[in-house]
Amino acid sequence: MTQNRSPRGSARLNRPSGPSFARRKGARSSRPEQNRRPSPDPTRDLAFDIVCGVVEHRRMLETTLDRSGPMDPRDRASAHRLAATTLRHLGSMTEVLQPMLRREPPEPVRCALLMGVAQLLHLETPPHAAVGTIVDLLRRRRLAPFAGLANAVLRRVAREGRSLLEGLDEARLDVPPWLWSAWGARARAISRGLHREAPLDLTLRPGVEAPEGGETLPTGTVRYPAGTRITALPGFEEGHFWAQDVAAAMPVKLMGDVAGKTVIDLCAAPGGKTAQLATGGAHVMAVEREEARAARLKDNIARLKLTAETVVADALEWQPETPVDAVLLDAPCSATGTLRRHPDVLWIKRPRDVTALVEGQDAFIDAAHRMLKPGGMLMYAVCSLQDEEGPDRVRAALERGGWKLVPFSEEELADMAAARTPEGFFRTHPGLWVDRGGMDGFFAARLQRV
Numbered sequence: 001m002t003q004n005r006s007p008r009g010s011a012r013l014n015r016p017s018g019p020s021f022a023r024r025k026g027a028r029s030s031r032p033e034q035n036r037r038p039s040p041d042p043t044r045d046l047a048f049d050i051v052c053g054v055v056e057h058r059r060m061l062e063t064t065l066d067r068s069g070p071m072d073p074r075d076r077a078s079a080h081r082l083a084a085t086t087l088r089h090l091g092s093m094t095e096v097l098q099p100m101l102r103r104e105p106p107e108p109v110r111c112a113l114l115m116g117v118a119q120l121l122h123l124e125t126p127p128h129a130a131v132g133t134i135v136d137l138l139r140r141r142r143l144a145p146f147a148g149l150a151n152a153v154l155r156r157v158a159r160e161g162r163s164l165l166e167g168l169d170e171a172r173l174d175v176p177p178w179l180w181s182a183w184g185a186r187a188r189a190i191s192r193g194l195h196r197e198a199p200l201d202l203t204l205r206p207g208v209e210a211p212e213g214g215e216t217l218p219t220g221t222v223r224y225p226a227g228t229r230i231t232a233l234p235g236f237e238e239g240h241f242w243a244q245d246v247a248a249a250m251p252v253k254l255m256g257d258v259a260g261k262t263v264i265d266l267c268a269a270p271g272g273k274t275a276q277l278a279t280g281g282a283h284v285m286a287v288e289r290e291e292a293r294a295a296r297l298k299d300n301i302a303r304l305k306l307t308a309e310t311v312v313a314d315a316l317e318w319q320p321e322t323p324v325d326a327v328l329l330d331a332p333c334s335a336t337g338t339l340r341r342h343p344d345v346l347w348i349k350r351p352r353d354v355t356a357l358v359e360g361q362d363a364f365i366d367a368a369h370r371m372l373k374p375g376g377m378l379m380y381a382v383c384s385l386q387d388e389e390g391p392d393r394v395r396a397a398l399e400r401g402g403w404k405l406v407p408f409s410e411e412e413l414a415d416m417a418a419a420r421t422p423e424g425f426f427r428t429h430p431g432l433w434v435d436r437g438g439m440d441g442f443f444a445a446r447l448q449r450v
C-alpha cells in the first residue's frame, strides 16, 4: 500500500530541489556528473537527521525537529512525512536492501538508502528524483564514496519496484519482535493499522459547525484526511474545536453527565480531556507537573474560551481541599497507542521502559483514591496497547482493594462496539475502523471508590 495521502507533502517529495536538478534534466551539463555540486535540499537533510537520530541514537523524532533551525513549514512537513514513512516500513525495507549489499555499509549510509527505498516504494517519488536526491544527500554529508552504491542499489529498487516486497511479511517485519509478541492475537491487525498515516480528528465545541471536508464518525468526532493542518481550518482561531483522536475522546464521553460535578483531571496537559470536561459543564481542576506543559494547557483552554482551574503540582503529592466526585487519570505511559503518529517510538522503546512505568501507574491510582469521595468515580485511561499498563493495572488495583469495577455496558459503547472487552473495559487499537482511517490505541476502565 502507498502512503501518498498528503498532496502537499508529496509534491515536495516528488522532485529534487535546487538548480542542479534543472541541469540534470537538461542533460547538457557543462561539468562532468561527478564534479557536480550536490543540490541543497533541507527536506532530505532534516529527514536524514531524524532517521539517523532514531536508528543510531534512539533520539525521538520530535527532539530532532525541535533542534532543527528555522525552515519553510512545507519543507518541514515533507521532511516529517519522509522520515515517518521510512520509520513505518523500516523492517521490511531493511529486508529488501539486505540481499543487494555485499558488505555492511555504515549506519548513516543505510539510513539514506532506506529513505531512498521509502521514496520509491511508498511515496511514489519518480525514480530519477528518488535516486538523485539520495546521491546528493550522501555527497552533502561527506559520504560521497557511497554515492555509487546508492545509485546502483536504488536504480535496482526502482526497476524491480514493489515486486521486491512480494513474499515478505511486511506486517511482521515492521514491528519489533518484543511488541509483536506482547500484542498477541491483535499484533497483525495493529501492524496493518500502523502502516497508515493518522488522519486529523477534531472534537467540536457543542453547537458549532464542523469545517467543510470532514467525515462525522458515529461517536461525534469529525475526521479530516491525513496531512490536514488544523490551524488552516476555519474556526481554529475562534476556538471551535481541538485535535483529539476518536479513541482518545472516548474516556471522557464514558464518564457520562459531568455537569455541576467537581472533576480532577490528573496528569492533564496538553488538555484535550480538560476541554471535554469543561464543555460538559464540570468544575475542572487540571493537575499537571510540568510548568511548560501546564502553560500550554492554559493557552489551549483560553483559545477554546473555556474555564478550568490549573494546578501545577505533582499528582502523587497534591491533595484537593475536599474530596471530589470524580477523577480522570490519563496516566503517563509508554504511548504505544500513538505509534501511528510517532513511528519513531517503535524503534526507541524497550520492554524495560514499560516495566518502569507500571509502578508509577499504580501510585497514580492510589493517589486518585485519596482524592475521591466514597462512591466517587475514577476513569483510568492510558494511550497504551500494552496489557501491563491497561487491564493488568486495573486488576492489580482491584486486588489492592478499595475499588469496585463498574463495567462499560453494551449501550454505553453502542457506537464503538468493537472496543468493549468481555470484562467491560474500553480497548482500541490502530486496526479498528481501519477502512475509515483507523484510530489510536487506548485503554479505559471505570472504578468506583468503595
Ligand SMILES: C[S@@+](CC[C@H](N)C(=O)[O-])C[C@H]1O[C@@H](n2cnc3c(N)ncnc32)[C@H](O)[C@@H]1O
Binding pocket: 266, 267, 268, 269, 270, 271, 272, 273, 274, 287, 288, 289, 290, 293, 313, 314, 315, 316, 330, 331, 332, 333
Ligand atoms: C498522557 S499525558 C496527558 C494527556 C492529557 N490528558 C490530554 O488528554 O491532553 C500525561 C501528562 O502527565 C504529566 N505528568 C507526568 N507525571 C506527573 C505527575 N507526577 N504529576 C502531574 N502530572 C504528571 C506529563 O507531564 C503529561 O503532560
